[in-house]
Amino acid sequence: xxxxxxxxxxxxxxxxxxxxxxxxxxxxxxxxxxxxxxxxxxxxxxxxxxxxxxxxxxxxxxxxxxxxxxxxxxxxxxxxxxxxxxxxxxxxxxxxxxxxxxxxxxxxxxxxxxxxxxxxxxxxxxxxxxxxxxxxxxxxxxxxxxxxxxxxxxxxxxxxxxxxxxxxxxxxxxxxxxxxxxxxxxxxxxxxxxxxxxxxxxxxxxxxxxxxxxxxxxxxxxxxxxxxxxxxxxxxxxxxxxxxxxxxxxxxxxxxxxxxxxxxxxxxxxxxxxxxxxxxxxxxxxxxxxxxxxxxxxxxxxxxxxxxxxxxxxxxxxxxxxxxxxxxxxxxxxxxxxxxxxxxxxxxxxxxxxxxxxxxxxxxxxxxxxxxxxxxxxxxxxxxxxxxxxxxxxxxxxxxxxxxxxxxxxxxxxxxxxxxxxxxxxxxxxxxxxxxxxxxxxxxxxxxxxxxxxxxxxxxxxxxxxxxxxxxxxxxxxxxxxxxxxxxxxxxxxxxxxxxxxxxxxxxxxxxxxxxxxxxxxxxxxxxxxxxxxxxxxxxxxxxxxxxxxxxxxxxxxxxxxxxxxxxxxxxxxxxxxxxxxxxxxxxxxxxxxxxxxxxxxxxxxxxxxxxxxxxxxxxxxxxxxxxxxxxxxxxxxxxxxxxxxxxxxxxxxxxxxxxxxxxxxxxxxxxxxxxxxxxxxxxxxxxxxxxxxxxxxxxxxxxxxxxxxxxxxxxxxxxxxxxxxxxxxxxxxxxxxxxxxxxxxxxxxxxxxxxxxxxxxxxxxxxxxxxxxxxxxxxxxxxxxxxxxxxxxxxxxxxxxxxxx
Ligand code: BGC
Ligand code: NOJ
Numbered sequence: 077x078x079x080x081x082x083x084x085x086x087x088x089x090x091x092x093x094x095x096x097x098x099x100x101x102x103x104x105x106x107x108x109x110x111x112x113x114x115x116x117x118x119x120x121x122x123x124x125x126x127x128x129x130x131x132x133x134x135x136x137x138x139x140x141x142x143x144x145x146x147x148x149x150x151x152x153x154x155x156x157x158x159x160x161x162x163x164x165x166x167x168x169x170x171x172x173x174x175x176x177x178x179x180x181x182x183x184x185x186x187x188x189x190x191x192x193x194x195x196x197x198x199x200x201x202x203x204x205x206x207x208x209x210x211x212x213x214x215x216x217x218x219x220x221x222x223x224x225x226x227x228x229x230x231x232x233x234x235x236x237x238x239x240x241x242x243x244x245x246x247x248x249x250x251x252x253x254x255x256x257x258x259x260x261x262x263x264x265x266x267x268x269x270x271x272x273x274x275x276x277x278x279x280x281x282x283x284x285x286x287x288x289x290x291x292x293x294x295x296x297x298x299x300x301x302x303x304x305x306x307x308x309x310x311x312x313x314x315x316x317x318x319x320x321x322x323x324x325x326x327x328x329x330x331x332x333x334x335x336x337x338x339x340x341x342x343x344x345x346x347x348x349x350x351x352x353x354x355x356x357x358x359x360x361x362x363x364x365x366x367x368x369x370x371x372x373x374x375x376x377x378x379x380x381x382x383x384x385x386x387x388x389x390x391x392x393x394x395x396x397x398x399x400x401x402x403x404x405x406x407x408x409x410x411x412x413x414x415x416x417x418x419x420x421x422x423x424x425x426x427x428x429x430x431x432x433x434x435x436x437x438x439x440x441x442x443x444x445x446x447x448x449x450x451x452x453x454x455x456x457x458x459x460x461x462x463x464x465x466x467x468x469x470x471x472x473x474x475x476x477x478x479x480x481x482x483x484x485x486x487x488x489x490x491x492x493x494x495x496x497x498x499x500x501x502x503x504x505x506x507x508x509x510x511x512x513x514x515x516x517x518x519x520x521x522x523x524x525x526x527x528x529x530x531x532x533x534x535x536x537x538x539x540x541x542x543x544x545x546x547x548x549x550x551x552x553x554x555x556x557x558x559x560x561x562x563x564x565x566x567x568x569x570x571x572x573x574x575x576x577x578x579x580x581x582x583x584x585x586x587x588x589x590x591x592x593x594x595x596x597x598x599x600x601x602x603x604x605x606x607x608x609x610x611x612x613x614x615x616x617x618x619x620x621x622x623x624x625x626x627x628x629x630x631x632x633x634x635x636x637x638x639x640x641x642x643x644x645x646x647x648x649x650x651x652x653x654x655x656x657x658x659x660x661x662x663x664x665x666x667x668x669x670x671x672x673x674x675x676x677x678x679x680x681x682x683x684x685x686x687x688x689x690x691x692x693x694x695x696x697x698x699x700x701x702x703x704x705x706x707x708x709x710x711x712x713x714x715x716x717x718x719x720x721x722x723x724x725x726x727x728x729x730x731x732x733x734x735x736x737x738x739x740x741x742x743x744x745x746x747x748x749x750x751x752x753x754x755x756x757x758x759x760x761x762x763x764x765x766x767x768x769x770x771x772x773x774x775x776x777x778x779x780x781x782x783x784x785x786x787x788x789x790x791x792x793x794x795x796x797x798x799x800x801x802x803x804x805x806x807x808x809x810x811x812x813x814x815x816x817x818x819x820x821x822x823x824x825x826x827x828x829x830x831x832x833x834x835x836x837x838x839x840x841x842x843x844x845x846x847x848x849x850x851x852x853x854x855x856x857x858x859x860x861x862x863x864x865x866x867x868x869x870x871x872x873x874x875x876x877x878x879x880x881x882x
Pocket of ligand 2: 420436437555556558559721
């Protein structure tokens, strides 16, 4: 069953049934001010950091689901309803939610009254703009009452949800004209406040939640709305809100428009107050003026759409497959930008308080967005490198507000450093900007600087310096698979597997890191080649050769690559094991590393994946699932079979197999795997899939789960970047390389003719691919026969590329 449809022209997903199986959300904002908004206008806003600067309140995992958001209540002569269906949940005559790129539009209609609310955060603006339009489409005059509603959060999201003994006494607001100002803690150490403005005169307001809702009422039945009044309350403590109240009369055909701004503003210490305890509101007023009429709003929306169109224009494909087109051209790129902004911090599955910017996550996110905004990628790489430690290891996370490594979450995940080589090499290939290697970045942000080149060299040698008994990399706390905790041995209920490491860990080794080392180690060596460091390159390659030999000798299990050696030196991911005999990660990374391509082992590993791990809904992480908790393996065995790392379909790692299949020339298989998890292909089974059909989820329940195919944790996942990378660079095969664009499509038979526009380093490549089914490729660059590398010839050039397979 579907709950909406794609509108590819406007780049929107339009939801026409509000009761989606889970709230289907969108993100607003692209620099400082962000909002998350669901299809029924649930959600919240924050400034820069969802944990430390929360602007509106949200209760996760609430009952009823997704309660709390940016609500409007319409009282049409006694009939109360909301344009987004929730919170009132009156049956509407019409409902639609258009989730677009950086904006959402929610429309409702009841008894001839039409309401439309546009929500977006304009470019370079620290606030959410809401344009609400009411239109009387009936033949009668209507007397309408309208209430807006947001609930303030006290900045620190965790404290806001827990420290009630203090918080219920500190709330403060001011009301002036049509603006409610939220100033809790402003009187003391904060220099920032929030506001909620309207550009029309109001007939009243409320700022005290209980007076507005009425004691024991929910958001669905506010007392003031039912009465058609406002309390004109000023909150003192308890829970401040902001609600505007309007009364109007609309003739048939008449429209009424209000523009609301939910904004954030800061003042310098000496300019904080106008008079005793009264906020200096100049900054808010300046912002309010920027959107005082509908034209200003429409103009800003046009600019925002233009911004996104421009970003997406760096890679556009036209093929016979609409689902492929909309994934690549719109939604997968959009999701990659969103994961770049948020890492894994704030979604409807991430509370915004738990996690900062992950070192490995953020480095991997670069491969999904550096073609769109290379400058942001560059800065992110420098920020990440600046948290690295002198021995090459890395903090697992940093906080976006301070950019400092998060000491509480520690480090010692031995895959982390290598991902920095991935991001740096991806950036270099995309931009050709070798100067990044000379940028000086500190260690642990403490001033001791080293070049980015030195940072990636340290990443490389961090592996070399931490090898285990078989010459394979020590896993440390865990590798990419956070739940493979081979040195943890946790017996304490509730103890975090992520921060606990109970054993010294000089034995447990990771075959996945070994594969990664071969791949990213070779990238390091190539960077040495290009920067005229032949000695470094030779040295690096000798380490890589040793690693390959160690994998060949100690990590091939007969039909697939093993996963690890545990604390005792026993095999993990081997036929010898009772459960968890085969894992996906080492198959992907060893085959992507080129291992076993000549002697058939790579193909054999892929056959084993197809046999043991592949399901109609995607490829599971391991098989057979763990049925018992095992001390020596950690969190992975804590999940019930079929979920998350314990044999769930972990969508982040499916592209490793897609790429491997493509590298082996198994074009059909690669595309088949791609389609199994790409959300646009799952739209018809939304009932089962549950999460948004326009973005990837981190996990789909595996074949051993109660309901295989059910997805969770949509939006913020490395799945976005990796699938975009797999489809654009390996299946469509347009791959940036240090010297130019590498052309290596691995197209399935069902796609016979494709057109791709790739903007690359300021040049435009108009590429056409004619697929006559064969594997022999002929490539023409500007009419001349060319090999598979299109050498970069400079900015501003427009190239014509023709590729024929026969
Ligand atoms: C999850 C992982 C996640 C880790 C870190 C674990 O509980 O299963 O997917 O990476 O937590 O937060
Ligand atoms: C999610 C985490 O964000 C990521 O860092 C990790 O690699 C995967 N889970 C797998 O455990």
